Every structure is written in C-alpha cells, then in structure tokens.
Amino acid sequence: MSFSVSAVAAPQVLGCEDHSPTTAKWLKLLVLKCKDESGREYNWEYVERVTKYRETDGVAVFARVVAKDQPDRLLVIAQWRAPLDTFVLELPAGIIEKGETIEQVAVRELQEETGYTGVLESVTPEAPNDQGLTNSCLNFGFATVDAAAPENANPQPSPELGETLQVLLLPIKGLAGTLLQLKAQHSWAIDSRLLAFALGLDYAASISSNPASSN
Amino acid sequence: MSFSVSAVAAPQVLGCEDHSPTTAKWLKLLVLKCKDESGREYNWEYVERVTKYRETDGVAVFARVVAKDQPDRLLVIAQWRAPLDTFVLELPAGIIEKGETIEQVAVRELQEETGYTGVLESVTPEAPNDQGLTNSCLNFGFATVDAAAPENANPQPSPELGETLQVLLLPIKGLAGTLLQLKAQHSWAIDSRLLAFALGLDYAASISSNPASSN
CATH class of the missing domain: 2.20.25 (N-terminal domain of TfIIb)
Structure with a gap:
C-alpha cells in the first residue's frame, strides 16, 4: 500500500x-x-x-546470536559514556571515517566491540539521532552471529582508549523488561534507539496477544 | 526472569x-x-x-489513534529540521523546562504539535539520544488518542517560530515500510528512535510468521 x-x-x-x-x-x-x-x-x-564527511556519521548493529537449541539473543554492550558518567546499554556501533563503507564499519565494530564475527544482512538508510541539536545520523545494520562458528569460540573484545565496556547477550524475548531490570539494578542508562526497538517488540507482542486490537 | x-x-x-x-x-x-x-x-x-536541569531533556510520544472500525494509527510529524535542511519523520516531542513534569510536557506537546488531545498511559525512564556526542536524553511516553472524542473533531496544530511541520497518521501495521516509502518519495529523513521502534515491530512480525525461529 x-x-x-x-x-x-x-x-x-x-x-x-x-x-x-x-x-x-x-x-x-x-x-x-x-x-x-x-x-x-x-x-x-x-x-x-568534525569527522562527518557524508550524510551519515556512524552505524549501529542489531546482531542476533543464533545457537542450536537456544533462544535467539541480541548482542548488547554496556559502555561507559563520559557525558553521562555511567554505563549505557547500547548497540555495538562506530563512526564511519573517510574511505570506509557503512558495511565495513558495521562488521569491524561488531568484531572490535564484542569479539564476535557476524554476517551483515541488511542496512537501513541514515537516520538522525537528535535532530534539534545535531546533524548526527546513523544507519542500522542487521547481522547474524553463528555461536557455533569456530571464529566465535572465544570472543574477545578489543576496546580502544576511551572505551570501557562489557558484552551482554540478552534474550530477544522480553528484551525491554531485561533492559529496564538491568538499568534499575546497576543505575545504568538505556540507549534510546535500543529502547525504542525493544518497545516495538513489546508493542507487537501486546497486539498479537490481544486480537481485538490486532490491525 | x-x-x-x-x-x-x-x-x-x-x-x-x-x-x-x-x-x-x-x-x-x-x-x-x-x-x-x-x-x-x-x-x-x-x-x-542550556535548558538541561535534570537527568532528562525532553519527552517524545508514541500516540496511538484509535477509531471504530479502523486500524490503529500512529501520530507522526514531518518537521523541518534546520541542522539537516530537510523534513524529518519523527514523534511529537518537546523539551522539559524547569517546573514542568514529563507528563505535562508529553500531553502539551502532543496537543501543540499535532492538535490532538491524548491520554498518557505510561512513560519510560530517560534514555540517551547520542551518548558519544551529548548528555541529551529523552523519555518515551505512550498515549492513546480517541479519534471520536469531541476535542479531536478538528485537530489544529499550533507550531511556534522555528517549527514547520505537518501531521501524518500512519498505519501501525507496516510502519517501517511506510516510513521508508515516504523517505524515498520526498527525500525526507526518518528519526532514529521512530525507525528503531518500527524495526522492532517488523522484527516481531518476522519471528511470529516463522515459528521455527520463534523464541
């Protein structure tokens, strides 16, 4: 339509x-x-x-970890963010520099920030992050990570100076609830894009469990 | 769990x-x-x-318009954003100023930016917008708008100086596809939070249509 x-x-x-x-x-x-x-x-x-040289600034990756006989999980990092002086639950992400493609940065940042090697399946157009305050934009990538692949046997993040983080594999089912629980427990923050995605999952579940409003 | x-x-x-x-x-x-x-x-x-005086900066509202015998729709605005020199498909939203509550701003901005009066049902905790670049955060509100209510018979937005926008009622079913179509058609942008929510809806639909990966 x-x-x-x-x-x-x-x-x-x-x-x-x-x-x-x-x-x-x-x-x-x-x-x-x-x-x-x-x-x-x-x-x-x-x-x-100052690094902006095209319509987008960076890419953030929804990476689904698939393992036999296990529910799908999403790769989330808890990264300390100086402007907020706290850890933020967020998607693996990175800035695109001159000469790099969105696809290259998506796969590389996933590897560097989480240690996992994934296969990128799709990328959205660029989307503004906070359009009243900045022209900063990101693209979302969707990747699949095979937990059984040899390269994912012992994933080791390689954070740079200024990156303090830990990697979490969160069940996709009930994602919003898990994020809110972690926030409450540790006084962490939840990135607005990750939270919005999780709210979309929840919203869809609430519609499908209530066929009267299912349209 | x-x-x-x-x-x-x-x-x-x-x-x-x-x-x-x-x-x-x-x-x-x-x-x-x-x-x-x-x-x-x-x-x-x-x-x-400079307006920031607490942990959050603003609130953005997912407002579901409910009408008899019609699929549910989401209130979306296409607002011209100077930093991007284009219209951005985004949620009605506003900055919280001193002395205001999140709930007051949610209901007021919905009214001012779309002309519709809604009932606020829930508000999430604050979530960072672009945490590498700014401490800017927003809360998401969820509201219901009764299209048959007398106050919603002739909704008129009242934009301020610096706000050029139009109001769209987009079917919640297939939201991501509609946003991408509008972007392609008009060279508009899609706010990253709105796009992430729509991607969450799509993701949930893809799981429920493929029970093999339904977990």
Whole structure:
C-alpha cells in the first residue's frame, strides 16, 4: 500500500556561521540563519562532528546470536559514556571515517566491540539521532552471529582508549523488561534507539496477544 | 526472569571545562578529563543543552489513534529540521523546562504539535539520544488518542517560530515500510528512535510468521 501526503513548503537556510572555540577537536558548533515560509527569520544552533564527511556519521548493529537449541539473543554492550558518567546499554556501533563503507564499519565494530564475527544482512538508510541539536545520523545494520562458528569460540573484545565496556547477550524475548531490570539494578542508562526497538517488540507482542486490537 | 551481570570498573571524571563560545545561547560545549581503570587519561568533548536541569531533556510520544472500525494509527510529524535542511519523520516531542513534569510536557506537546488531545498511559525512564556526542536524553511516553472524542473533531496544530511541520497518521501495521516509502518519495529523513521502534515491530512480525525461529 502506498501512503501519500502533500509536502509543505520548507524554510530556507540563508547562511551558516562557525562559532566553534579554537580548542574544539571533535565537535563544531554552528549557527544557521533560517527564514520560514512566512518570511520570519530565526537562528538555529547545532553541533556537527568534525569527522562527518557524508550524510551519515556512524552505524549501529542489531546482531542476533543464533545457537542450536537456544533462544535467539541480541548482542548488547554496556559502555561507559563520559557525558553521562555511567554505563549505557547500547548497540555495538562506530563512526564511519573517510574511505570506509557503512558495511565495513558495521562488521569491524561488531568484531572490535564484542569479539564476535557476524554476517551483515541488511542496512537501513541514515537516520538522525537528535535532530534539534545535531546533524548526527546513523544507519542500522542487521547481522547474524553463528555461536557455533569456530571464529566465535572465544570472543574477545578489543576496546580502544576511551572505551570501557562489557558484552551482554540478552534474550530477544522480553528484551525491554531485561533492559529496564538491568538499568534499575546497576543505575545504568538505556540507549534510546535500543529502547525504542525493544518497545516495538513489546508493542507487537501486546497486539498479537490481544486480537481485538490486532490491525 | 532476572538477568544478572557483574559490573566492570567505571572510569573516573577528573574535571570538566566549559569551552562554549560567548555567542552560544542554547548549547554548551564541554570538555571532560577522564581516567580509565588502567590509569590512562583522555579528554572527551560533548554538548549540553542550556535548558538541561535534570537527568532528562525532553519527552517524545508514541500516540496511538484509535477509531471504530479502523486500524490503529500512529501520530507522526514531518518537521523541518534546520541542522539537516530537510523534513524529518519523527514523534511529537518537546523539551522539559524547569517546573514542568514529563507528563505535562508529553500531553502539551502532543496537543501543540499535532492538535490532538491524548491520554498518557505510561512513560519510560530517560534514555540517551547520542551518548558519544551529548548528555541529551529523552523519555518515551505512550498515549492513546480517541479519534471520536469531541476535542479531536478538528485537530489544529499550533507550531511556534522555528517549527514547520505537518501531521501524518500512519498505519501501525507496516510502519517501517511506510516510513521508508515516504523517505524515498520526498527525500525526507526518518528519526532514529521512530525507525528503531518500527524495526522492532517488523522484527516481531518476522519471528511470529516463522515459528521455527520463534523464541
């Protein structure tokens, strides 16, 4: 089924100024001058990664671990994140640098951050992370990890400086509940993309268990 | 079922410097000095909203529109976002300011951005939006909108300066496909949280249609 809408007129970007302090190495602070469809002008501050060279910044991977006679599990990392001073339950992910493809980064970051080797099956288009504040975007990859493969016999993450993490294999069934339990138990945070995915799983389960609203 | 893990040692935050340019009105650029568990020191740049006064920044609402004899639909807005210079398919959402509760902002932003009045049913804990780049977090609210209620007979959004948007009611069934179709058709973007939720719905559907992997 095709869903059709009529587009509304977009505002216009009149200019962009760089207000980054000279000390900034990784982030740029930019100010856009905009004019809306009724001619009103306004400024919009936002942040851009200095590594950004294309429409996306990074890739995050939903990696399903398949093992004989075991329920499917999702590879999740609990990574310490300086801006929040806590561990965040999140997807293995990485920044795409010049000369790299999304697919390469997805497989490499999965390997580096979790130690597991996976087969990438699909990649979504880029999606903004926090579009009021930044032009940062990511693509989602979907990968399958064969727990019985020889390369996955003894998975060892190889974190870089600034990466403190541990790897968790969480049952996909009941994922939202498990994430919330871990958060409550350890005072960790849950990445909004991972939480939204888990809420989607739950939502679908609630519909299928209640055929009256199943549409 | 309780899922237990042993926590790893967290790095330490030794200090935080404010590197914001004096022209910045909405965003602060901060630099943290960190020390990891093996004693190695490193810096981490990140951005904070000047409006942030608690653990979360805003709330985004999954609002399900229920109408007799019609499939359930999700309220989605296509909002022009200056940092990306395009419309983004996203959830109605807003920033929480001092003195406001998450619940108040959820109901108010739904009303202001879509024109619809909903009943808020639940709110998740706060979840980071892009934790490498910012401490920005949001809570997800779940609301139900009764399409037959008198207050929803003629919904009129009341956007503020800097908000150019249109309201879409998208069937929840097949949501990911509809979002991707709209993106392809209009060169819009899809918010990563909304896309992740839709991917969760799809993932659950693929499991339930293939009982061999249903676990």
